Amino acid sequence: MNKTRTPLFHVSKRGALPWYRTWAIRGTALLLALVLCGIITSIVTGQDPLAVYAAIWSGSFGTKRKIWVLLQNISMLLCVSLAVTPAFRMRCWNLGGEGQALIGALTSAACMILLAGKLPNWAVILCMIVSSLLAGALWAGIPAFFKARWNTNETLFTLMMNYVATQLVAYYCVVWESPKGSGQIGIINPNTQIGWFPQIGSQKYLLNILIVAVVCVLMYVYLNYSKHGYEIAVVGESERTARYVGIKVDRVIIRTMLLSGAVCGLAGLLLVGGTNHTLTPTIIDGRGFTAVMVSWLAKFNPIWMILTSFLLVFLGRGAGEIATKFGLNQSFGDILTGVILFCIIGSEFFINYQIKLTRRGKEQ
Amino acid sequence: MKKTIALLLAVVMCLALAACGSQKTETPAPAEQAAPQTEQAGAEAPAEPAAEPAAEAPALKAGFIFLHDENSTYDLNFINAAKDACAQLGIEPILKTGIPEGQECYEAAAELVDEGCTFVFADSFGHESFLLQAAKEFPNVQFCHATGTQAHTAGVPNYHNAFASIYEGRFLGGVAAGLKLNQMIEEGKITAEQAKVGYVGAFPYAEVKSGYTSFFLGVRYVCPSATMEVTFTNSWYDPTLEKEGAIKLINDGCVLISEHADSMGAPTECEANNIPFVFYNGSAANDCPNTFIVASRIDWTPYMVYAMTCTAEGKDIGADWTGTIATGSVKMTDINEQAAAPGTAEKLAEVQELLESGKLQVFDTSTWTVNGETKTEYMADVDDMGDFQPDTNVIADGYFHESEFRSAPYFDIDIDGIINIDA
Numbered sequence: 001m002n003k004t005r006t007p008l009f010h011v012s013k014r015g016a017l018p019w020y021r022t023w024a025i026r027g028t029a030l031l032l033a034l035v036l037c038g039i040i041t042s043i044v045t046g047q048d049p050l051a052v053y054a055a056i057w058s059g060s061f062g063t064k065r066k067i068w069v070l071l072q073n074i075s076m077l078l079c080v081s082l083a084v085t086p087a088f089r090m091r092c093w094n095l096g097g098e099g100q101a102l103i104g105a106l107t108s109a110a111c112m113i114l115l116a117g118k119l120p121n122w123a124v125i126l127c128m129i130v131s132s133l134l135a136g137a138l139w140a141g142i143p144a145f146f147k148a149r150w151n152t153n154e155t156l157f158t159l160m161m162n163y164v165a166t167q168l169v170a171y172y173c174v175v176w177e178s179p180k181g182s183g184q185i186g187i188i189n190p191n192t193q194i195g196w197f198p199q200i201g202s203q204k205y206l207l208n209i210l211i212v213a214v215v216c217v218l219m220y221v222y223l224n225y226s227k228h229g230y231e232i233a234v235v236g237e238s239e240r241t242a243r244y245v246g247i248k249v250d251r252v253i254i255r256t257m258l259l260s261g262a263v264c265g266l267a268g269l270l271l272v273g274g275t276n277h278t279l280t281p282t283i284i285d286g287r288g289f290t291a292v293m294v295s296w297l298a299k300f301n302p303i304w305m306i307l308t309s310f311l312l313v314f315l316g317r318g319a320g321e322i323a324t325k326f327g328l329n330q331s332f333g334d335i336l337t338g339v340i341l342f343c344i345i346g347s348e349f350f351i352n353y354q355i356k357l358t359r360r361g362k363e364q
Numbered sequence: 365m366k367k368t369i370a371l372l373l374a375v376v377m378c379l380a381l382a383a384c385g386s387q388k389t390e391t392p393a394p395a396e397q398a399a400p401q402t403e404q405a406g407a408e409a410p411a412e413p414a415a416e417p418a419a420e421a422p423a424l425k426a427g428f429i430f431l432h433d434e435n436s437t438y439d440l441n442f443i444n445a446a447k448d449a450c451a452q453l454g455i456e457p458i459l460k461t462g463i464p465e466g467q468e469c470y471e472a473a474a475e476l477v478d479e480g481c482t483f484v485f486a487d488s489f490g491h492e493s494f495l496l497q498a499a500k501e502f503p504n505v506q507f508c509h510a511t512g513t514q515a516h517t518a519g520v521p522n523y524h525n526a527f528a529s530i531y532e533g534r535f536l537g538g539v540a541a542g543l544k545l546n547q548m549i550e551e552g553k554i555t556a557e558q559a560k561v562g563y564v565g566a567f568p569y570a571e572v573k574s575g576y577t578s579f580f581l582g583v584r585y586v587c588p589s590a591t592m593e594v595t596f597t598n599s600w601y602d603p604t605l606e607k608e609g610a611i612k613l614i615n616d617g618c619v620l621i622s623e624h625a626d627s628m629g630a631p632t633e634c635e636a637n638n639i640p641f642v643f644y645n646g647s648a649a650n651d652c653p654n655t656f657i658v659a660s661r662i663d664w665t666p667y668m669v670y671a672m673t674c675t676a677e678g679k680d681i682g683a684d685w686t687g688t689i690a691t692g693s694v695k696m697t698d699i700n701e702q703a704a705a706p707g708t709a710e711k712l713a714e715v716q717e718l719l720e721s722g723k724l725q726v727f728d729t730s731t732w733t734v735n736g737e738t739k740t741e742y743m744a745d746v747d748d749m750g751d752f753q754p755d756t757n758v759i760a761d762g763y764f765h766e767s768e769f770r771s772a773p774y775f776d777i778d779i780d781g782i783i784n785i786d787a
Binding site: 063065066069170174179180182183184186187190275276277278280282283285320323324327329330331 | 433434458459460461462464465466467471474475478479489490492493494496497513567569570598599745748776
């Protein structure tokens, strides 16, 4: 008889779904994730799952300050995500967002420390802006040049540049440490506030948020309505086609990566000059990597990225709140975030594919 | 374009609705939560009206900020103290763990204030400038910072530093280590010249230098031929680096290890290699039964009780507070008889009495030299203005006055007999 076993089900590619069905799938996934989280929470910790959800909510929206911090964190994550997106659209995997932002932070901090007292405040800020954008661009430009010239693998190259940046920052943290030997820079220019960005009213985060909002709109326009954006899309679809229609692929790669790096540098600048006023090797806080997820989940669309970065920051803040409120370890919050992300990313599978049960007897 | 905007708006609305919906289902939850919170003041009291417990305990909400969570021995020591102190006063603490030494510390402090805390404590050296920033912004809240250096010069009345004379505890740890070395020499396992101890330090600055120097002086107090090698991880908590540091020292011929970093990295490596070690922050007798000798630690409970009582009663907390072994702020864990040399307990009790009575000074200048010379004066950077300018002579009456001019250590002299193998 027939030796081959028929599987119980098989997976096939779906055609395009109408938007309401894709969002129904995503919504179901989110609901499922929340239910799963509730079950896991009650089994593992014996806490009331509803109270846990409430804590996740209040982690982001509990107080006015928390809402501001939420918005600030969204804008920072969004900024790095916007930065890596043009490269991603070109199918050029810039995983160096972390390092590019870090190097921008380093140069901003360098300007604040070394130029304080030597130049007027506005000139220091100007130097910070110019140098951090250039430094970020350079950090992305090096791998881009190698890719364009010798077709090196940009994924590995940009990834490795992260470590170089981290070590450089760790080194300068020791050079500028205060007090000696502590490896800490602390707040830079706490009394003179040289190099600190001006505050809009009493809101210390508002300026950063507005800048990133503007960058977001500009990036949307750039990618969708400019000639450059079109070239990026064509190179992303097929390099050969791009060459055939006369696009200089090497130039597009380098130009896009420079832009990508510069916007990352901007994120570093905003963190150092706008809010933190310090420099540590962990100041970017993994946003360079989270940005990959933000950008991918939003299908590389800058406007959707507002939503996806909100989702990730919201979950992260909620995780922290759970840890505080229930005396649980921070890791428990991370587990919940993991469950939710797993469901959301998993839902993309069901949007692209469908599972069909195999009916017996139909195989012959 | 219009389509996308319409779509976006639709999604935002959907989300908003979903959000509202989920909030509604949650409404009973906050109410449930609110109830235990009002009870918190009267630890474990049944759900009585809030006024009753508030009368017996000081009306105070206390918030604590920790660099890591309980997996770090350093933070665990603080977490235990915070819970202890709050239990004594009938206060429910709000603990924030895993707060990095950056803007996050300021944000955590501000959030604690938003939640009604009038007492905020942070446990890591690098939290200082961010906590100070919060202290300036919220003058009605008392901010206490362990191990910091700036309070006595910052001129911010609601900002305070605290530390304990842990060098006394480390000296005792050193004595226990020295006795172990003597035992090994007597048993013929090593010669007197091979009595080399290793030390895994975090950062090469005063807090760590003061710690390992006092430990070393304790070792030499009973084992005069001892020498020491030091290596640094440049991190407060890095199990891998601390483990590697221990391996490096063991390979260099160190026969006993001590450390000032916050993970179990070095101890587990010592246990694996059967190298005896003296620990910090808490006992490792359970994980390392064959090699753990004893540990010194700071008991933060007395300070926390003092500072929170002051806050509740509206009294001044000193800008700079130092606990000592005599006041119960510096403690030794139980000695692990399996690893310690016989007679360790008696010797430690004897030396501790000498320390408490002031007959013995840890940094007695006759016991150590720099380039072969005895120090008669030393200008230390006590007033930390960020300038590294030495400003105070701290050697007098034949010893280095550690933690007297300011709670945080300022002994940062490289003495003879200690070799930094990273230099």
